[in-house]
Amino acid sequence: MRNSLRLAVVGAALSAISFASVANAAATATATATAEVLDTLSLTADSALDFGQIAANTGGTVTVGSDANTATTGALVSTGTRAPAGFTVTGSAGANVLVSLPDTSGGPVVLSLNDPSWDVVAQGPLPTMSLDGFESNLTDVALSATTGQGTFKVGGTLAVGSAQHPGVYNGTFDVSVEYQ
Secondary structure: OHHHHHHHHHHHHHHHHHHHHHHHOOOOOOOOOOOOOOOOOEEEEEEOOEOOEEEOOOOEEEEEOOOOOEEEEEOOEEEOOOEOEEEEEEOOOOOEEEEEOOOOOOOOEEEEEOOOOOOHHHHOOOOEEEEEEEEEOOOEEEOOOOOOEEEEEEEEEEEEOOOOOOOOEEOOOOOEEEEO
């Protein structure tokens, strides 16, 4: 009987040890989840992309860089105020935003003659010029740590036809920004 009692005690001890081992093999920890919601981005066009005054002659191109440098090709003459478009982006202070320029792979941006007296029946379609080759001085903008604002400039290249009809031409292009 003593042996049976000893075996029962030893068996109970071994069972207790094996349960203790299993219990020590598992652990639980609690983690914290966080998220920061950023301010909504806003983008403002502060100034227009201005190609100045152009004497078309036999045509060519006028390029206004985002750094305000200008270049021409062909026999045209470009003068007057020429400047890149200026933009201000506002969002969360200290954040970075990515600038997306117009995609002209499907065709250039079209500038049309602004002449309300133009008679399409008598004179044909409004004269146009093509704008592409967009570039920016920044592809990503670091927003100010204090104001949450940043600025950038956009330039482009305007194609002017030979004997382009005189007048003021207008068109629009879209620029967008998103958080990085």
